[in-house]
Amino acid sequence: MLQVYIATEESKFGLDETEIHQILESDKYKSLENIRVRGLMGMATFTDDLSVVRREFAGLKALFDNIKHQYFTSSDSFSILSMGMSGDYQIAIEEGSTMVRVGTALFGER
Secondary structure, three states: OEEEOOOOOOOOOOEOHHHHHHHHHOHHHHOOOOOOOOEEEEOOOOOOOHHHHHHHHHHHHHHHHHHHHHHOOOOOOOOEEEEEEOOOHHHHHHOOOOEEEOHHHHHOOO
């Protein structure tokens, strides 16, 4: 998956929309025979303001839909939208997440 920077925190990393297009349109990417991009992933801002989290997830879903339409229309393999963790997975699911990471909810704080 391609990690997308959707948060407003400097501690999080990822690609922006322009970089994703550059990668998917590059000859280098097109020459990779054993690599398959399966979807996008992103981590929302760590905040109590759930409207910020929802907006970031909605933006990632819109980007996912755009990338799927533009580059993977005929491919069922581009199907994963990974967003949401233990504290915000319900919002992520409401906004279209197909994969959540809930380690803290299962195993407790580290």
